[in-house]
Amino acid sequence: xDPTRLLLLCCSTLLTLAASGTASRNCPDxxxxxxxxxxxxxxxxxRQKSVYVKVVCSGxxxxxxxxxxxxxxxxxxxxxxxxKISLLKNRSFIGLNSLEKLDxxxxxxxxxxxxxxYGLTELRRLDLSNNRIGCFTPEMFLGLFNLxxxxxxxxxxxxxxxxxxxxxxxxxxxSFKAESLxxxxxxxxxLHWSATASVKIGEENTCEHPSHVRGLIFDILKEDQxxxxxxxxxxxxxxxxxxxxxxxxxxxxPFHCTATFLADATDINWFHNGELMRTNEDRGILVEExxxxxxxxxxxxxxxxxxxxxxxxxxxxQVNTSHGSVIKRVEILVLxxxxxxxxxxxxxxxxxxxxxxxxxxxxxxxxxxTQSPYIxxxxxxxxxxxxxxxxxxxxxxxAEEDYSGCAYSHxxxxxxxxxxxxxxxxxxxxxxAEQLVLYTGGASSFTDKMDVLYAAQMMEKLVPFVDHxxxxxxxxxxxxxxxxLVDDQILWMAQNEAKACSRIVQCVEKISRLSLSNKxxxxxxVSRNIALEAVIIKPASFIGMTCIVYxxxxxxxxxxxxxxNGNLHAENTRNxxxxxxxxxxxxxxxxxxxxxxxxxxxGLFAYTVLPxxxxxxxxxxxxxxxxxxxxxxxx
Numbered sequence: 001x002d003p004t005r006l007l008l009l010c011c012s013t014l015l016t017l018a019a020s021g022t023a024s025r026n027c028p029d030x031x032x033x034x035x036x037x038x039x040x041x042x043x044x045x046x047r048q049k050s051v052y053v054k055v056v057c058s059g060x061x062x063x064x065x066x067x068x069x070x071x072x073x074x075x076x077x078x079x080x081x082x083x084k085i086s087l088l089k090n091r092s093f094i095g096l097n098s099l100e101k102l103d104x105x106x107x108x109x110x111x112x113x114x115x116x117x118y119g120l121t122e123l124r125r126l127d128l129s130n131n132r133i134g135c136f137t138p139e140m141f142l143g144l145f146n147l148x149x150x151x152x153x154x155x156x157x158x159x160x161x162x163x164x165x166x167x168x169x170x171x172x173x174x175s176f177k178a179e180s181l182x183x184x185x186x187x188x189x190x191l192h193w194s195a196t197a198s199v200k201i202g203e204e205n206t207c208e209h210p211s212h213v214r215g216l217i218f219d220i221l222k223e224d225q226x227x228x229x230x231x232x233x234x235x236x237x238x239x240x241x242x243x244x245x246x247x248x249x250x251x252x253x254p255f256h257c258t259a260t261f262l263a264d265a266t267d268i269n270w271f272h273n274g275e276l277m278r279t280n281e282d283r284g285i286l287v288e289e290x291x292x293x294x295x296x297x298x299x300x301x302x303x304x305x306x307x308x309x310x311x312x313x314x315x316x317x318q319v320n321t322s323h324g325s326v327i328k329r330v331e332i333l334v335l336x337x338x339x340x341x342x343x344x345x346x347x348x349x350x351x352x353x354x355x356x357x358x359x360x361x362x363x364x365x366x367x368x369x370t371q372s373p374y375i376x377x378x379x380x381x382x383x384x385x386x387x388x389x390x391x392x393x394x395x396x397x398x399a400e401e402d403y404s405g406c407a408y409s410h411x412x413x414x415x416x417x418x419x420x421x422x423x424x425x426x427x428x429x430x431x432x433a434e435q436l437v438l439y440t441g442g443a444s445s446f447t448d449k450m451d452v453l454y455a456a457q458m459m460e461k462l463v464p465f466v467d468h469x470x471x472x473x474x475x476x477x478x479x480x481x482x483x484x485l486v487d488d489q490i491l492w493m494a495q496n497e498a499k500a501c502s503r504i505v506q507c508v509e510k511i512s513r514l515s516l517s518n519k520x521x522x523x524x525x526v527s528r529n530i531a532l533e534a535v536i537i538k539p540a541s542f543i544g545m546t547c548i549v550y551x552x553x554x555x556x557x558x559x560x561x562x563x564x565n566g567n568l569h570a571e572n573t574r575n576x577x578x579x580x581x582x583x584x585x586x587x588x589x590x591x592x593x594x595x596x597x598x599x600x601x602x603g604l605f606a607y608t609v610l611p612x613x614x615x616x617x618x619x620x621x622x623x624x625x626x627x628x629x630x631x632x633x634x635x
Contacts, residue, residue: 037056100124121146126149128150143167157178174200183210205219209235238259240255240258248339249308267319272313288303342356354388356398361393412439426469436462440455452491463514511532516536
């Protein structure tokens with residue numbers, strides 16, 4: 001072998017052995033398999049080279065911190081992240097005088113004993129993020145004079161006490177984002193402190209509570225945004241059981257209430273039907289003492305050892321703080337051991353077909369809404385709960401029920417319901433009215449009283465806009481005329497339910513008052529089933545009035561008045577409109593005019609207003625065309 005190459009190989013081997021020896025001296029063989037130790041010499045000038053040691057024990061199963069005696073005293077970086085450490089004991093890192101970076105993130109740390117970080121005088125960075133620390137105190141940071149960067153984000157504290165960082169004079173960056181942190185008046189001190197001490201609060205520090213500052217960066221908040229006014233919001237408030245309960249006489253029933261602990265004034269009380277509960281051995285009631293966990297949660301239990309009949313009603317957990325109170329409640333129903341049942345029953349209504357099963361007395365049963373071929377877009381958009389309920393009373397009889405969360409089973413009713421909920425204004429009122437005329441064109445096929453009720457509601461929404469649209473009054477008359485095609489039984493049911501028919505007629509009557517008030521002297525409207533004529537009469541010149549209502553009923557026309565799609569034949573509509581004519585004077589002259597019309601058939605009735613009745617009048621006459629059977633039929 002070439003002597004030169006042999007010499008280079010020997011030198012390389014010696015350097016490797018030297019480096020290995022240095023690593024061995026500075027990184028002892030740790031007994032933990034998940035720990036890795038590395039070292040390197042400083043890059044400074046001179047013969048004396050400093051050795052920096054980095055120990056990484058991450059992602060293992062460590063339950064506690066390593067004994068300081070197992071670590072090199074020249075350790076500069078110690079990474080203990082992603083383990084299961086739950087406690088930092090007093091003097092956990094004593095002797096690590098050179099330590100500059102300590103990483104304890106993603107553990108289960110909930111308690112830091114006083115003096116746990118004692119002796120880390122050279123520490124520059126400390127990461128305690130994503131643990132379970134409920135509160136921090138200044139004593140935890142005693143002796144960390146050179147700490148520059150602190151991360152306590154991702155813990156479960158709800159506030160930071162004033163003066164928390166007073167033992168950290170070198171601190172220049174802090175992170176404290178937490179899902180449970182309440183950005184209220186108790187954190188105003190941080191704004192003053194960060195400005196005075198020139199400490200950077202990173203943009204990652206956003207608020208979660210209360211709702212009016214959610215998502216906002218803490219460092220850009222104004223003092224008036226950090227307020228304790230308004231309703232109390234608690235990050236965590238849980239009641240177990242959270243659902244209403246049905247129990248039998250003599251059962252044992254425990255309750256458990258947990259909430260975020262906000263301050264020393266936080267307390268929990270139990271109430272039954274408004275009465276403050278205290279331990280009562282005679283009634284089998286035990287109210288436990290409040291327990292504070294990790295200075296961030298407060299819990300209090302209540303146990304009913306033997307439930308009696310008087311325990312029925314509302315049970316409340318009330319959390320009280322210096323800024324207000326919040327309540328969670330559950331309903332308890334106590335039944336005798338031999339309680340009756342409501343029988344299984346089938347109910348068919350305009351919301352579908354429901355089969356209610358046998359249900360225990362006192363229980364409210366629920367069923368999903370019957371699915372129809374058409375899904376209700378309205379219910380989907382409003383995220384309404386598609387569920388019906390029915391209550392079985394204590395005697396075993398079906399009582400209250402509610403199907404309002406379900407869509408109507410008939411598409412026409414669903415459509416009219418959705419249409420009635422639409423907002424209208426001056427820009428869309430005419431289109432809205434035209435659509436309603438079209439929808440009601442097939443009113444003869446309406447089968448639900450709600451169809452009539454929704455039509456009445458929509459007409460009432462249209463009437464106020466008559467002043468703004470000349471054609472709107474014609475549309476309202478046409479809609480009312482269409483509604484007279486509805487079956488008499490359905491109309492009667494709608495009238496009995498909410499006076500829907502009366503409301504439709506009132507809408508027609510209002511048209512005349514609104515139109516005549518707009519300087520018009522005469523108003524005349526015709527449609528197939530409704531005729532309207534209104535005039536302004538001066539009482540001094542009133543000599544009586546005769547009004548004649550007629551409708552052509554020619555038997556020669558065989559064309560249907562309404563298409564199958566609900567559209568009207570324009571020609572038939574004009575020929576068969578119901579017409580009203582009013583003239584001053586008596587009835588005889590008007591009737592002679594109609595007698596002269598030979599070869600045509602008319603349904604006819606007339607009425608006379610005597611001149612002795614001196615008042616301003618508006619008359620609405622309505623009659624179905626089918627009711628007029630012959631000409632000159634006077635009623």
